[in-house]
Amino acid sequence: MSVSALIEPITGKPGIFTLPGAANWMQGRTLYGGASALIAFTQAIRAFPGLPPLRAAQIGFVAPVGETVELSAEIVRQGRNVTQLRSEIRCEGQLALTTFLLFAEPREANAVHAATIPADFPPPPEECEVMPTDRGPGFIANNFELRRAQDTSGPGAPVVRRWARLKDVSGLDPISELVLMGDVLPPGAMRAMRRQGPISSINWSFNLLDTTPSTESGWWVSENASQHADDGYSSERLRLWNSAGKQMLDGMQSAAIFG
Structure with missing residues (x-):
């Protein structure tokens, strides 16, 4: 089952969702970390369409993430160029993953240095x-x-x-x-x-x-x-x-x- 099918039920609205094909993404008793992070990211961008590009993220893997998840997302601060957002996953009422996402519009470059x-x-x-x-x-x-x-x-x-x-x-x-x-x-x-x-x-x-x-x-x-x-x-x-x-x-x- 494709990853797009895994995240298809996510609407952006807070609530409880069952993820189809989650068994294909398990790492032991929890969902693979990248898949869990994607779920939280998808919740955020579907809750708040029109965000600037994602620039950075901080992710805490708190507890196992299973097939049934409770999702929520909220804007912490929205400035002229930068929007900071929190998106979380709960399982069985307990926090399982927390993310802090930073979205930001491009600005005129004052420093240019490419990674080697x-x-x-x-x-x-x-x-x-x-x-x-x-x-x-x-x-x-x-x-x-x-x-x-x-x-x-x-x-x-x-x-x-x-x-x-x-x-x-x-x-x-x-x-x-x-x-x-x-x-x-x-x-x-x-x-x-x-x-x-x-x-x-x-x-x-x-x-x-x-x-x-x-x-x-x-x-x-x-x-x-x-x-x-x-x-x-x-x-x-x-x-x-x-x-x-x-x-x-x-x-x-x-x-x-x-x-």
Whole structure:
């Protein structure tokens, strides 16, 4: 079932909704974080049509998100150029996810500095090894294609980089696609783990660097890199590039490293 079918019931009005095909997006006992973030984002833009482009988001993964959700969205402040908005998901009456979204009109640039293309940017996806998707969470195998985008594998530098694309993007706008895909990889700290164990995202914040993102054939390069890991947690930097090496998203995340 396509992701557009997952979010189709969302009207923007506050209320309780059952999400069709949610089982295809589960990560253990909760909905995959990118899908949960997309649900909250969709609630916001359908509640308040005509918003400026999304520029940034802060997302807290509070509790498991299931098939039946209670959605709400409210404008916190609306200025001449910037609108700040809160969108939340509740399950069984308890807060499960909270997002703070920043939408802003473009202004005349007073500072211009483009993100640099990594020196080790991978070759095109058709030249890269196909990655098996049946060893991880079910939502990966159900919805994504992955290809290796780094030379190393196994233990080593705590960085995970992959070419990734959705199997079905029908009916999904480019910004929604990035919200859905920005959290697709496991934490880079998994490559520094001394033994296998569960991992879980606690939060996610990101800035969009391009409000009209595009890429070739649906392929994006996604990277999670641990900046510091200790005491059972990892501070991660999350980045997403298009097929030409232009960075689209820059983010951070705190991940719990169990085991």
